[in-house]
Amino acid sequence: MTDVTDLMRARQTRTRVMRPLLILALIAMIGLIAWPNRQARNRALEKSCRDLVVWLKLQHLEAGLHEDVALPTSFAPLAQNGKATVVVLPNGELAICLKASIGFHQNWSGSIYVSSPIQETDLSHDYYGRPVVPIDGLPSHFVSEVVSKHLFHAGFDLN
Numbered sequence: 001m002t003d004v005t006d007l008m009r010a011r012q013t014r015t016r017v018m019r020p021l022l023i024l025a026l027i028a029m030i031g032l033i034a035w036p037n038r039q040a041r042n043r044a045l046e047k048s049c050r051d052l053v054v055w056l057k058l059q060h061l062e063a064g065l066h067e068d069v070a071l072p073t074s075f076a077p078l079a080q081n082g083k084a085t086v087v088v089l090p091n092g093e094l095a096i097c098l099k100a101s102i103g104f105h106q107n108w109s110g111s112i113y114v115s116s117p118i119q120e121t122d123l124s125h126d127y128y129g130r131p132v133v134p135i136d137g138l139p140s141h142f143v144s145e146v147v148s149k150h151l152f153h154a155g156f157d158l159n
Contacts, residue, residue: 042147042148042151045078045111045147045151046113046147046148046150046151048075048078049078049096049098049111049113049150049151050150051075052071052075052078052084052096052113053094053096053113053115055072055075056069056086056094056096057092057094061086061088062088063088063089063090063092064087064088064137065085065086065087065137066085066086066087066088067085068083068084068085069083069084069085069086070082070083071083071084078098078100078111079098079099079100079110080099080100080101080102080110081099081102084096084097084098085097085099085137085138085139087135087136087137087138089135093114093115093116094114094115095112095113095114095115095133095135095137095138096112096113096114097110097111097112097138097139097141097154098110098111098112098113099139105158106156106158107155107156107157107158108139108155108156109144109153109154109155110153110154110155111147111151111152111153111154112133112138112141112143112151112152112154113150113151113152114133114135114150114152115150117149117150118133118134118149118150119149120146120149122134123143123146126142128142130142130143131143131146133152133154139156140156141154141155141156142154142155142156142157
């Protein structure tokens with residue numbers, strides 16, 4: 001009887017040790033699968049934004065702020081409402097705010113694309129110390145992720 005009890009205890013101990021290791025291995029595998037997909041989505045978004053810049057430049061927008069610019073059908077999925085905020089700088093460069101989701105109190109998350117590169121060290125900071133793309137006219141925002149020198153995941157949270 002002692003041998004059976006000892007075997008059951010050893011099996012329970014082995015299970016208790018192996019279960020967390022299996023969970024960690026599963027989490028690592030999910031991360032390895034998700035990370036390349038995220039990179040691919042970011043590359044696709046950046047390419048779409050580059051193409052959108054070409055289209056916007058063909059619209060010959062004057063320098064200044066252009067809110068609620070209706071996007072053509074091919075670019076409409078980039079923003080929840082199919083519209084973008086575009087800032088045309090005096091030198092002709094563009095900054096585009098694409099709100100992928102808009103929530104309560106106009107909180108939003110999405111992306112900001114700038115046609116001329118911005119170094120991470122050139123980002124300014126808001127009251128809370130969060131990075132901000134330093135272009136006047138862009139909606140209030142903070143940068144949640146620097147994807148490249150042109151593309152920034154951003155958002156606004158009133159709370």
